Structure formats: structure tokens, C-alpha cells
Amino acid sequence: MTGLASQAHALIACQDCDLIHEKRAIPDGHKANCARCGSLLYCHPHNSIQRTFALAMACLVLFLVANLSHFMSFSLHGRVQEAHILTGVLELYRGGLMGLALLVFLTSFLAPLMNILLLLALAGPIYFGKAPRYLPVAFRLYEGLCPWAMVSVYLLGVFVAIVKLADLASTPIGLGFYALIALMLLMTATQARFDPESLWKAIESRR
Amino acid sequence: MSSTTDHSMTPMGPTARSLGLLNCHVCRRLYPARETPAGHHLHCSLCKASLHRRKSNSLARTWALVIAAMLLYLPANIFPIMSVVISGRGEPDTILSGVVALMNADAMVIAILIFFASITVPMLKLCGLTFLLISVQRRSHWRPKDRTRLYRLIEVIGRWSMIDMFMLSILVALVKLGAVATIEPGIGATSFAAVVVLTMFAAESFDPRLIWDSIEEDR
Numbered sequence: 001m002t003g004l005a006s007q008a009h010a011l012i013a014c015q016d017c018d019l020i021h022e023k024r025a026i027p028d029g030h031k032a033n034c035a036r037c038g039s040l041l042y043c044h045p046h047n048s049i050q051r052t053f054a055l056a057m058a059c060l061v062l063f064l065v066a067n068l069s070h071f072m073s074f075s076l077h078g079r080v081q082e083a084h085i086l087t088g089v090l091e092l093y094r095g096g097l098m099g100l101a102l103l104v105f106l107t108s109f110l111a112p113l114m115n116i117l118l119l120l121a122l123a124g125p126i127y128f129g130k131a132p133r134y135l136p137v138a139f140r141l142y143e144g145l146c147p148w149a150m151v152s153v154y155l156l157g158v159f160v161a162i163v164k165l166a167d168l169a170s171t172p173i174g175l176g177f178y179a180l181i182a183l184m185l186l187m188t189a190t191q192a193r194f195d196p197e198s199l200w201k202a203i204e205s206r207r
Numbered sequence: 208m209s210s211t212t213d214h215s216m217t218p219m220g221p222t223a224r225s226l227g228l229l230n231c232h233v234c235r236r237l238y239p240a241r242e243t244p245a246g247h248h249l250h251c252s253l254c255k256a257s258l259h260r261r262k263s264n265s266l267a268r269t270w271a272l273v274i275a276a277m278l279l280y281l282p283a284n285i286f287p288i289m290s291v292v293i294s295g296r297g298e299p300d301t302i303l304s305g306v307v308a309l310m311n312a313d314a315m316v317i318a319i320l321i322f323f324a325s326i327t328v329p330m331l332k333l334c335g336l337t338f339l340l341i342s343v344q345r346r347s348h349w350r351p352k353d354r355t356r357l358y359r360l361i362e363v364i365g366r367w368s369m370i371d372m373f374m375l376s377i378l379v380a381l382v383k384l385g386a387v388a389t390i391e392p393g394i395g396a397t398s399f400a401a402v403v404v405l406t407m408f409a410a411e412s413f414d415p416r417l418i419w420d421s422i423e424e425d426r
């Protein structure tokens with residue numbers, strides 16, 4: 001089944017209320033919203049693919065730092081315990097809470113890592129002028145995982161843990177904490193830069 | 208088209224459905240709707256996604272997920288999410304008693320944050336989705352734009368309920384110092400996590416275009 005004629009390619013339907021709009025060129029950094037319900041219709045940031053690729057590379061480095069170094073430690077009566085994202089998952093699993101361990105693993109580790117890798121797998125080939133067959137599948141996986149990547153929420157969880165433990169013992173912050181903050185900011189910037197439309201255009205133009 | 212023009216509540220212009228078009232939810236391309244044999248769907252030629260006029264079985268699926276989440280909401284709040292035991296003494300904390308403990312510890316900002324994330328957000332999601340479901344089933348014409356806004360809010364804030372669960376995972380990782388202090392996660396934590404997951408799926412399966420459909424059909 002082929003798409004509508006070229007004239008219909010300039011049309012876009014609002015995903016929240018189905019209203020049809022004509023696509024127009026908008027300046028970099030601007031957004032087009034639905035005239036009826038106000039939902040975001042599209043935004044086409046310039047140099048989306050190059051910047052997504054570069055930012056996702058930086059995200060990957062920060063992700064590794066955030067996971068290899070502890071984000072806080074806890075010392076009581078001379079004994080010191082360091083916390084990584086994955087030690088929390090492991091302790092929940094050992095405590096018999098399999099479901100919760102899986103959920104924390106998915107939302108704080110697997111989904112953010114997969115999203116960074118998928119963005120690299122999506123933007124990389126297009127950046128180098130290719131459009132491999134796996135792109136649509138990779139994009140759908142990326143889109144499906146987006147709501148489950150919760151680095152920013154995890155960071156707030158760290159803040160609350162620090163306050164909770166404040167009167168129990170000292171909780172010095174580690175390098176991983178700063179890496180997590182940087183990762184949160186950079187991932188937000190990367191996802192805002194990524195424009196799926198440039199992906200579809202690249203696939204269409206290489207047919 | 209610009210965000211500054213407000214066309215108030217009056218529905219205007221054609222919709223994909225009124226033009227007989229199917230909107231690919233993945234790549235946003237439009238295709239003319241055609242008859243297909245039962246059980247078959249049209250597929251997008253660009254991204255291979257199957258094309259549907261609306262999310263399939265949206266109302267029934269959302270209702271099922273919302274009701275399941277409501278049932279689990281009770282154990283999530285009644286049972287303790289964790290017990291902090293220091294030097295052999297300690298007591299179990301439910302979500303609400305955890306907030307009270309933070310207030311008593313003069314951590315007011317954090318207490319408000321946890322109250323919002325763990326109590327307000329799940330309540331808002333469950334009540335909001337129920338309201339949206341009932342209003343769509345009653346073919347309500349009441350403020351469709353605000354109801355669409357409510358839906359988007361429910362979609363966005365859902366993830367913030369996870370703060371308590373993340374804090375719990377950090378606490379159990381840090382405080383495994385043998386006899387001195389232990390933190391044991393409780394059954395309430397699993398129920399709460401299930402509520403978060405179910406409401407996220409519920410928000411995903413609701414189709415906000417249904418809010419606008421009945422208004423156009425009744426015109």
C-alpha cells in the first residue's frame with residue numbers, strides 16, 4: 001500500500017484530536033501545535049541527526065561513568081557501603097521482591113541504556129548516508145521504551161534517600177551522582193533534538 | 208497552526224477520520240482507508256506499522272487496567288513499603304507514615320514532594336482516567352480541550368510516582384550493615400509498583416481522539 005500523493009504528504013493529523021493540518025516550514029527551535037487541542041504536532045530542529053548522534057555518544061559515556069562509580073556511600077560505625085544503581089536492584093532481588101527489582105532495573109538501567117544505544121543506531125547510519133532495514137523497528141522500540149526511562153525520577157529518589165539517612169549516618173556523595181545529573185540533562189537535550197521526521201525522510205529518499 | 212491562535216472549543220476543519228484517512232501512529236503518514244478482510248489490517252508502507260482508525264478496544268482495555276490498579280491501590284497504601292530496623296528496634300512504614308516521618312524530621316520540602324509523587328499522582332491518574340472514560344461513554348461535549356489537557360497531564364506525571372520505589376532500592380543497597388541497621392522492603396512496595404505499571408499502561412491504551420469523536424458525530 002502506498003502513501004497518498006505528494007500533496008497529502010504536506011498534511012498531518014493531530015495525534016490527540018485527529019484534526020488535519022497543513023505542514024508548514026517553521027524556524028529552528030519552534031514548535032507547531034494543534035489549532036484545536038494544543039497538542040504538539042511537529043518540530044523540526046535543524047541538524048537533528050548530526051546533533052543527536054553527537055549528544056547520544058556523550059550520553060553513553062556519562063551512562064558508563066554513572067554506573068561504574070558509586071553515587072553515594074553510607075558509613076556507620078566505621079563500615080562503609082557504596083551504592084550503585086545495580087546494587088539497589090540486586091538487593092531488592094535478594095530481599096525477595098522480584099517484580100520490584102525488575103521494574104527498577106528496567107526504568108533506571110535497561111531503558112535508559114537501550115534508548116541511548118537505539119538513538120546511536122538510528123542517527124548513526126543516517127549520518128553516514130545509509131538507511132538500513134532495521135530503522136523502523138528500532139524506532140518503534142525506542143518510542144516504546146521512552147516512558148520507561150526514568151533517570152530524572154531516579155535522581156529525585158537519590159535526594160530523598162540522602163534526606164532519609166541524614167540523621168542515621170553520614171552519606172558522602174560520589175562521582176556517580178554528578179554523572180547522573182549530567183546524564184539527565186543531556187538525555188533530555190538529546191531526545192528534544194531527535195526528529196523522527198528526518199528518519200522517515202531519509203528512508204523515503206533512499207528507495 | 209501556531210500555538211498563539213486559540214480557536215476556543217468549537218470543532219472546525221476536517222479530521223483524518225472525516226476524510227476517510229488512516230493516520231500511521233509511528234511515522235505520521237496518512238493513507239486512504241480501504242476495506243480489508245476480517246482480522247486483517249492495512250500496513251504503513253514506510254514503517255510497516257499496522258494502521259488503525261483508533262487504538263483498538265481502547266475503552267475496554269483502559270477500564271480493565273484502571274480497575275486492576277484501583278484494587279491494588281488499597282494494599283499499596285495499607286501494607287508497609289519498608290521497615291527500617293536500627294539496633295534491633297524499628298517499625299514498618301507505609302507510604303503515608305513515611306510522609307509523616309519526613310514532616311516530623313523537619314524535611315518539609317521532601318515530605319511535600321513524596322506526598323505529591325506517591326499519593327496525589329496515583330489518585331489523580333486513577334480519578335482522571337475514570338472521569339475521561341465515563342465522559343467519553345456518556346458522549347459528553349463538556350470542555351474537550353481541557354479533557355485532552357487532563358489526558359496529557361496524566362501521561363506526563365505518571366513516572367514521578369516511582370520516586371519512593373527508587374529511594375527504597377537505594378536504601379536497601381546502602382543499609383545492609385548486618386546487625387546494626389537493616390531495611391526490609393514490604394509487600395506494600397510490590398503493590399505500589401504494580402499500581403504505577405498498570406496506570407502507565409492504562410494511560411497508554413486510552414485514545415484521546417474519542418473525546419472529540421462524539422462531538423463531531425453529534426453535530
Ligand SMILES: [Zn+2]
Nearest residue numbers: 014017034037
Ligand atoms: Zn489536536
